[in-house]
Amino acid sequence: MFTLIKREIQDSMMYFLLIIILTLLFIFVDVFLAYYSSDTGEVAIDINNNFTIFVISTFLFVITAMGVSQMHSDRSRKISSFLSTLMVTRDKILIARVIAGILAILLFFLPQIAAISVVYNLFITPTFAFGNMFIEVYIIASLVAMSCYCIGLHIGWTSQRQIPLLAALPCAFVLITIMCIKGFGIQALFLLVLFIAAYLIRIRDNFITSSL
């Protein structure tokens, strides 16, 4: 399994590098603005919020693209077809792929959480930094990223056909609507977990039953 995960990471190295750059950029700007906001207050926080939205949106795009790329290159280069002739089952190939996706998501969020915890402790009141909202936002954001990744995997595997490709658009719309209506609460978390589970089952079904 480790070999398969390593292979997935090496094959998606470009995306991992992009994610590292985004993470470093986010941490750098966050530290800078947090330091600056200790003097100027709301203006810096506004800039920070806009920047956060920009970075997270970019990350969601990157993680979706990574999912598409993993599945599409597998299909076009017949990678699973070759791997299946080795000591590997299709389930293992898919699990390794999803683990690589989860690692990419963690690579984006974990350093941020660590950096923000430190920075906000230093420059802003600790009650804000360690509030429940902060944790909830990051959990929900990670789940949204995972959902986008799953959509990417699905599109990548079925991109030869038009209907599944178009079906991914309403899914993304539903995802955004959930976030708008439910916010970052427990209900949104529940719905996202359901969404991810359903998508993963669908992806597995497609992957297992397809001719390689």
Place this chain on the structure above:
Amino acid sequence: MDDYVIKIENLVKYFDGRCILDGINLNVPRGCIYGLLGRNGIGKTTIIRILLGLDFPTRGQTFLLDNDSRNLTSKIRGKIGCVSEGHNLVQNYKVSRLIKLCKGLSLKWNDEFFEHLIEAFRLPLDRKVKDLSMGMRAQLNLALAMAIEPELLILDDPTLGLDTVARRQFLELAIELIQKEERTILFSSHILSDVERVADRIGILSAGKLIVDCTQEELKNRVKKLRIIFTGNPPADLYMTGIVNQKVDGRELVLTVANWNSEKKAILETFQPSSCTEIPMTLEDIFIECTKPNVELVPAGMQEK
């Protein structure tokens, strides 16, 4: 308990409404080199893909090492080496990286044997797979399949793209491998002289059916090509079962018959031919006779009971 490494039971496969495989039954015993023959697009690769679980049958079941092909575990897969048609290796990998990947995903890996093969084939490790010639890709694929010391080796047109020397090298390796232990090889190829050289058993696919499944020796004994000369014109009422092909040229009748036996010989003698000589047949000749397009002439009873 039967000791069949490959079992195929009533395999049916449709592609876009077209029947490719129509009730194939096949058993390959342990330690056998089985040559699967058939014309292009007849379904040889489809059988191999279904066996490996890369494709699914419309009906029927296939088993590899006593496990259903649809649910082959990693451990079972680790005992099967495969050289696929077209050598679908990961094209954008360097040879060295591909070797590392295969080594990491293998149950057993014989470093010494693999190094020997790489040296014998003179494969460049620093080049990308896509930059290798077809022949080199075939050699790499073969070396990777051999290095895991497979219990079962499935070769789908493995010598395609190899030059004569490399082909001979490959065949010697296949024989060496089979002689080491009780290993089994399923070998599909268009180069019939290769199959003739190594295969113990032969299966011939034609029109979706396995029309021949017996040992090579038995096949050569069963299918006879006879040059029969009559005093007058050859009789129009010469009927017997298993006539694969017949050609009349003046007083001469060239007859290819399946399941040749003493009864058929007696039937022929009732027509009092002036001479009857046997024309020696290679596997290629038998294959060509059996896969001629007029399928109604293909002997149905040629499958071993």
